[in-house]
Amino acid sequence: MEKTQSAKLIFDGNIFKVTQDTAQINGKCYSRDIVHHHGGVGILVIQKNKILLVKQFRYAIQETTFEIPAGKLEKDEDPYTCGLRELEEESGYTSPKLKPLCTMYSTPGFCNEQIHLYWTNQIEKVENPLPMDEDENIEIQWISLENALSMIELGKIKDAKTIIALQYAALHPTTLLK
């Protein structure tokens, strides 16, 4: 157990905050730099053995990625509500039922971001969907589970939440791929 002795706010941005903390472990003090994030939601959508992926340029890594639809939680927002909103914004679809897949920490060594993953095989087109964020440029693609798993092996899919969701689909074929 590490007790917080002090926490200094270093940066307070739109997506995350940074604090520089002093933690006490067995009577000694150590520095802990922490990224604080409200967390996020990702949705695995499956239809006829195909997975809905969004293709987008990610500035932080300077690469174009394939990811499941996802987005960040507003402060205190319900993950389920956030999941439906992000699905609609990014893909134009909604779902009558998202089912929990798992909850994951992206990188718990220095960041508290927690991502709630859901899956669904029931979707409906929304007539006038919520618009994407102005600075998002997203293209949707339907890719077979088999191809998506190959894309992990080839290093073409590297996003952690997306790998987790695709592996989960491969491990639960009778539930998800009917």
Next chain:
Amino acid sequence: MEKTQSAKLIFDGNIFKVTQDTAQINGKCYSRDIVHHHGGVGILVIQKNKILLVKQFRYAIQETTFEIPAGKLEKDEDPYTCGLRELEEESGYTSPKLKPLCTMYSTPGFCNEQIHLYWTNQIEKVENPLPMDEDENIEIQWISLENALSMIELGKIKDAKTIIALQYAALHPTTLLK
């Protein structure tokens, strides 16, 4: 494609840096706050159908976690070398052969951390292993793959790299679990 117009260093810590960038997209400018990290390595160790997990308190999330042995790369360090060092420091084992599992981005929306995952079923005890970092307090545990997969379902394992490694083992039983 988003072109960097400017990048301002906000924070330069031991584990990560933060920059506040201005990116140009189709002629318009947007702010991008980015966490820069040298990346890391994680190692899935399997022996007699059991997985080596490290139990430790993670200050960032204020929880005790079960994770595969892992650690961060020094600047420009070779991931394979880092993997062997971290394995030895955290578990007291070394391996004659780590095999690549996959490479993942923890959270590419705002952070460039890339984690290189390896697996091995060949390990050897090191007589006088490298010591743990002074501020690490790690306990090793051997858990069957079956139990580890249940721990994901129960929310007792939530670390992204660990979930990916365990699901990979479940998807490749003939290769890994012999």
